[in-house]
Amino acid sequence: MIEDQHQFNYNRIAEVIEYIKNNFKEQPNLEELADQVHLSPFHFQRLFSEWAGTSPKKFLQYTSIEHAKKLLTDNRATLVETAFETGLSGTGRLHDLFINIEGMTPAEYKNGGNNLSINYSFAASRFGNLIVASTSKGICHMAFNDDETIALNDLKLKFPNANFQKKLDLIQQNALLIFQNDWSKLPEVKLHLKGTDFQLKVWETLLKIPMGQLSTYGNIAQQIGNVNASRAVGTAIGSNPVAILIPCHRVIQSTGNIGGYMWGETR
Incomplete structure (x- = not known):
């Protein structure tokens, strides 16, 4: 009986995920998604989060931004057209979506990090030498490498059009405290990550x-x-x-x- 219920719930969430993938341009709200599987918004939200590992709203945002990223990467659309093709009301919502999920503006993403300023520095730790890099939003890169030239080249490959400055800033200093067993500043460390x-x-x-x-x-x-x-x-x-x-x-x-x-x- 329990297995049957699990299979039933799995099928319901799979159905909603497929619905979101096919209808994300309509930006369906929570009530519309819950109606697809005949659940109340409250119970649907809880069930979806349990099975998908994220909220319905966040899943819709992930699906929307993947479509927008493809349009921008392929240079197939302007920012206005990308917002429209993604089902967003305007470039303001597109901007907010990219900032919240990608940590950069749509224009910065489209230009491969162009106009993105990155500070970097090298440090010694008990586990070897490393490079640490940050933007104004947080740590974007930290890697062990005894060769500073190779370490810097690897960083630049990840952000090919960014502006780089060798500078140890406060964001990096707080992050490096972890190697001194001083974790008091770790809650203040923000991460600026780029990934799928x-x-x-x-x-x-x-x-x-x-x-x-x-x-x-x-x-x-x-x-x-x-x-x-x-x-x-x-x-x-x-x-x-x-x-x-x-x-x-x-x-x-x-x-x-x-x-x-x-x-x-x-x-």
Whole structure:
């Protein structure tokens, strides 16, 4: 009986997800989505969040912004046309959507980070030398590398059109305190991440791993609502742009093996 109910709920949420993918340009509200599976908005919100790992509103935003990103990347539309083609009322809503999810404006995304100012610096830690970079919105990159030239080139590849300045700012200083076991400033550290909606979802889940504890690829897949996505989760974890702060080092294989680490298993 329980299995039947689980299958029934799975089918209902799958139906709504398909509906959102086909009708996101209409920007359906919570009541409209709940009506698709004959639930009250309250119960639908709770059930959808339980199965999809995010709210219906956020899922609609992710779906909308993926469409907008494709239009902008392919240079197929202006910002006004992109907003219209995505079902948004204007460029203001498009701007807010990109700021909230991508951490940059639609124009910055379209131009590959053009006019985006990034400060970077190099630091020594107990785990080796690293590069840390930040925008005005937060830490956008932290990686171990003993070769400063290679480290800087890797950073520039991620933001090919940004403006770079070698400067240690307060955002970086607060983040680097983690290596001194001073975590008092960590709540003030903001992250400015660029990734797909799936990657962002995985990285957000990593942040919820309790300090000093471990998780597995399977557990992370389960937490994001896709138990069969362990391999995709591993790929997303392997793309983590911020070492230590986003604790990809706390994820191991279910067998207990480390399973690899972007900056070396020894580290």
